[in-house]
Amino acid sequence: MIQTTVKVSGMACSMCEAHINDAIRAAFSVEKVSSSHSKGETVILSQAPLDENALRTAINATGYMAGEISTAVYEKKGFFHFGKKKH
Secondary structure (H helix, E strand, C coil): CEEEEEEEECCCCHHHHHHHHHHHHHHCCCCEEEEECCCCEEEEEECCCCCHHHHHHHHHCCCCEEEEEEEEECCCCCHHHCCCCCC
16 A cells, blocks of 8 residues: 655645545545544555646645645554564
8 A cells, every 4th residue: 555645735624624635536446545634644554656747736726725745555454463473
């Protein structure tokens, strides 16, 4: 899985977050999308990397401004990962 974090300016409330989440779900096949107006960012989990230009276009079309985009490999941590030895 790929975790994409996008800095988004202009969000002021939970409705703003919902608008961005809906726009991303409509434009891409994603596992999960979560926006935070207090952090000013949107975090997206997807099976494959997302096209950054298309992502910017989808967010900017909502009236908010997409800023820095970063991606990383996401590994789901299970409930029982505590105390396990790393090899």
